[in-house]
Amino acid sequence: MSNMQPNSFVRSATLIANKTGRITGDIYLDSIIERCVLGFSDLKLPLTLFHDLISLHPLPSTAVFSQLLNSISKLKHLHPHSTIVSLSRRLDFLGVTPNKFSLNIVADSYCHLGRVDFGFSLVGKRIKLGYSPDDFTFNTLINGYINNDEFPQATLLFDRIVKLGFQPDVVTYGAMIKGFCRTGRNTCALNLFKKMQLEGRCKPNLVIYTTIIDSLCKKGIVKEAHDLFNAMRNEGIKPYVDTHISLVRGLYNSGSRDEAKRVLTEMLDSNMAPGVKAYCMLVDMFCKEGEVDVAQATLQRMIDIGVTPNVVAYNALLDGYYLCGRMEDAEKLIGNMTINGCKPDLVSFNTMIYGCIKLENTDKALNIFNAMVQNGITPDVVTYNTLIDGLCKANRLTLARQLFTDLQAHGVTPDVVTYNSLLLGLCKSAESAEAVALLKDMEGNGVNPDVITYSILIHYLCKAEQLEDAAKFFSVLRQKGLQTDCKTYNMMIKGYCKKGLMSEASQLFSRMEEDGCPPNGYSYATIIRGYILNNDLATAFNIFNELVQKGITLDVATYNTLIVGLCKAKRLTCAHQLFTNMQAHGVTPDVVTYNSLLLGLCKSAKSAEALALLEDMEVTGVNPDVITYSILIHYFCKAEQLEDAAKFFSVLQQKGMQPDCKTYTMMIEGYCKIGLMSEAAQLLSKMEEDGFRPNDHNYTTII
Incomplete structure (x- = not known):
């Protein structure tokens, strides 16, 4: 009977009627x-039976x-709820009085259709017919x-029925706990859980x-x-697969990887059989954590126990390979997918293209696009977005x-x-007219x-020192109510500072x-750099002091700018105080810091302090660079202390640093000044050997 087709079932019923001269009712x-108990595979037969039944008299x-x-109602995959409501209305029209079971079925259908209010109205009809609402009614x-995302209404109904003496069952508690969890109210869910345990x-x-x-795991x-x-x-x-998977994912995401693996191993050793969905989640989780080999082993285990991976599982591992730059493994996986009868889909190709773009291999990305x-x-x-962004970043604007x-x-x-991707590419290539035209096209197409759009334009225009146009777009951005971020403000401030527009x-x-x-x-x-570059040290330090009071720590680059400003103003004592201050605030001086202070000391002819600073620099682990030694060489040459200058020039070369043309010129001039022409000529030859072409000034100096 379970395999009987609709027409054959109806023909059988007709034969019964023909043999007896009437349908034998019972x-x-x-x-x-x-047949109803056996169930249906689709709606065709039950609808045929329904129409047959309503044709009977009585x-x-x-x-x-x-x-x-x-x-x-059990054909949930077919979403039969509107059909049930329609059949119910037909029965009402024919005068068939519903019973408590049919009322519950129709109420459930209304709820699935998003009309809980209609479902609620059936409670009144139920009472009129003499049926008290039961567990199923309220749970529905x-x-x-x-x-339907109306949890406050669910809470009100729950509280109301409890006050009326209704005893919630496990389904009621389960529904309410699900509602609390869905709305992120885990504490309420746990409280209701404990209440359920206490009441017993x-x-x-x-x-x-x-x-x-x-x-709880999703919330960390x-x-x-x-x-x-x-x-x-x-x-x-006994926990089932989904329980284990939720805990494994939570432990993994919280950093408890060893415990996550232990729980996972425990699950697999207990002969639980995760389905495709669970395996997909595990593969994806391991890949996102960078554990691609573990993900690969998980996919292999899936195959070994007879669970066929779907395209989602393959795509998750594919993404993991590309994130780790394992191109060969990714290509091999694509081949295995095809061999195993799993055809790569849109997500597969998009993943491959994104992986190639990330590895700056635009040619391969384009080949994959063509294959797609x-x-x-x-x-x-x-x-398209992935490819256009990658091509723009690779300066392949035409493509x-x-x-x-x-x-x-x-x-x-x-x-x-x-x-935005194309706009950024145009701006980087200084195609300003085309960039503005693209903006108009963008707005014209809705x-x-x-x-980000306006920030790209503002950044480009500020860099091109077109402050007026940049200000115009900044104004449009604010007028449109778009939330301007710090980066965009900083671009504009930097632009004004470069132009000297400090007001x-x-x-x-x-x-x-x-x-x-x-x-x-x-x-x-x-803003501090701006004031220093525009020779307004007083305002720069007012802002700096304001920062100190607020407890905001600046970066080493800002301290370097302040130190340079003070050194230029020959305020070396203040510069040294600031040097000490930055270290007290946990900011470590870098080579630029030391070079800035060193230059200031040398310009003020404080050679002893300069050498002490060089020693401090080396002790603290900051390696002097070619600029460090060039500053000292220049100072000692100018002071006609050629022996010291030569010593540092030698150290520079011993450390594998390449003196630049300016450093060679300083030494040659120094030797010439004190009449050491042979040494000057030797250095000129060495300069040529090192690939520097002496200029007319170098030859004139020796002559």
Whole structure:
């Protein structure tokens, strides 16, 4: 009977009727009920039976129709809820009075259709017919509210029915705990869980434990999840695959990798059989953590135990290989996919293209793109965005333009990422007119520029010292209500500072706080550098002192700028105090710091202090560079202390550093000044050997 087709089933019923001269009611209805118990594979037969039943006179009892509706409701993969509602209305029209079972089925269908209010209205109808609401009724409505993201309504209903004396069962508790977890209220979920345990009317089941463990792990509350996992096992409840997987993922993401592997091994050793979905999650998780070999072993185990990997599992491992730069393994995996009958899909090709672009192999990415099209897979906007971005970064603007035209010709709509990628490429290539035209095209096609769009333009225009145009776009950005970030403000401030427009830079700096974007360390560093470059040390130090009071630590580059400014102003004492101050605030001086202070000391003829600073530099592990030695060589040559200059010149060469043309010239001039012409001529020859072409000044000096 279970394999009987709709027409053959109806013909059998007709034969019964023909032999007796009338339909033998009990036999026919019993056969329908038996068929309902066996279940259906689609809606065709149950709908045929329904129409056959309503053609009978008298009509069958409500119980027969309820049995049929119940069987239809089990075809969840076909989403039969609107069909059930329609059949129910037809029965109402025919005068068939519903019973409590059919009312629950229809209420559940309304809830699945997002109309919990209609489901709730059936409670009134149920009471009128003499049926009190039962567990199934309230559980249906509570689940309906939760599944339709109306959890506050579910909470109100739960509280109300408890006050009316209704005793929640395990399904009710499970629904409420699921609702709390979905809305991120894990504490409430745990409190209800504990209340359930204390009252003792019903114990938490596997579903409830798994729901809470999964939610806690997703929020990073892994210790509590692990404790709950152990408590569940102590209660004699055996975790199933999903419970283990949730805990493994939580432990792995929290950094407890060894414990995660132990739980995973325990699961696999207990002969649990994870399905394809669980394996896919494990492969993806291991790849994202950089454990690609573990992911590969997981996929192999999957194959060994007879679980066929799907394209999702292969794609996860493929992504892992590309993230680690393992191109050969990725290509081998693609071959294995095809051999195993798993055809690469859009995600597979997009992953390969992204991996090649990340490794700056645009030619290979383009070959994969062509193979993708030849295999009949249509590229989407993600495909084009990845390629256009990669080509622009590789300065292959012509190809990027061609792809941009190609995507529109193939019916793919460019999004803000597409435009931003091409815009950045045009700006980097100084194609300002085309960049502005692209912005107009973007707006004309209904794609709204975002903060990144304007930031690209502002950055380029500031770099090109077109401050007026940059200010115009900055103004548009603010007028459109786009949240300007610190980076964009800093670009504008830096642009004004470079132009010496410190009033405009200061105004914009002050406005950052008002616009809800407080200045960061780089903002302060930029404005301080601006004042120093424009010879306003007083204002620069006022801002610096303000920072110190606020407890904001600047980077070494800003300290270097301040030290350079002080040295130029011949305020060496202040420069040295600042040098000490930066170390007290945990900022380690670099070679630029030492060179800046060293230059200041040499210019002030403080040779003893300069040499002491060089010694301090080497003791603290900062290696002098060619600039360090050039500063000292220049100073000693100028002071006609050629012996010391020659010593440092020799050290420079011994350390494998290449003196530059300027350093050679300093030494040659120094030797000539004190009449050591032979040494000067030898150095000139060495200069030529080292690949430096002496200029006229070098020859004139010796002559």
